[in-house]
Amino acid sequence: MLTPQDIFRFIFFAFWGGVLFLLIIVWWVVYKCSEPGKAWRNNIIATVVVLGGVFAWIFIPGADERRLNREAEIRRQNRLKSRAVFEELCKTAGEKIYRTADNVEGVTLLKVWNDESIHSEDKLWKYAGLPGQYGQDGYIKGFLEWEAKIIPTGYPHYNDMLLVPEEEKRPYVLHGRYSYVDVKQKDETFLRYQLDKNHKEDYKMISVPIKTPSRYAVTFDNPIVPEEREHWIAHTRATVIDLQDNTVMATKDWYSFESQQGYGRYSMWVTADTCPELGITTADPIRLFVGNVLKYKTGEQQ
16 A cells, blocks of 8 residues: 555655656766766766756746745735725725605716726726726616515515516516606706606617706715725715705715735626625615615505
């Protein structure tokens, strides 16, 4: 029966036997090619060169591996420190609802999650706080879709956005939706967006200028805090405002942590952890938060 010692002994003798065989070939070649009286000297030089090459082949890759292992350990320690910072920040994340409003028909968007919302490898990417949040038209359209509680068989319930509830295969309960969304433009004017009832096959949005926007507004901020970004941690805060008296009705804070920290196989921020956890729905977290503050009519289970 072979023991580990037998295997080690075999490898040892096979390796050095191969080195000796190589030296014999080199000695023979050097002897044949050397001038009379210089063969011994040339063989000594050849022996030093061969053994130097063998030892370099053994130890240089080992040194590289040790260096890579040290770098990997440094990154691991940095990730642990960063995760500790992330978990501490998560204690301050979540909703703060000071008051709600009922029977809200439409909302005003003071900002739109914009074109820069495509994933970026940048540690300072502005929209990393909610890396999966839909941008531009997708952000606006999310406020016109139905909010519903999905009731999958055998799985926990969760909230999601449905554009065409009648095509939904899963059981659900409709919470409601907003009829229109007033979006602030760069020139300080407002456009009112609604779903075009004449194009139900693709539910295009149509917009018209308005003078007075809806009373309740939604905005967001993506503060870039250098000390947090050094740990690949990003922050987003959404705010609901009553424009009538300019008071804050509710806020919600999210933090995202990219544990790859620039060294992963995947695009940065795609695999980021977010708190509070987003669950299955990652595309409309701001919209779902607003639905907890600005209430609409309750639907029926389909």
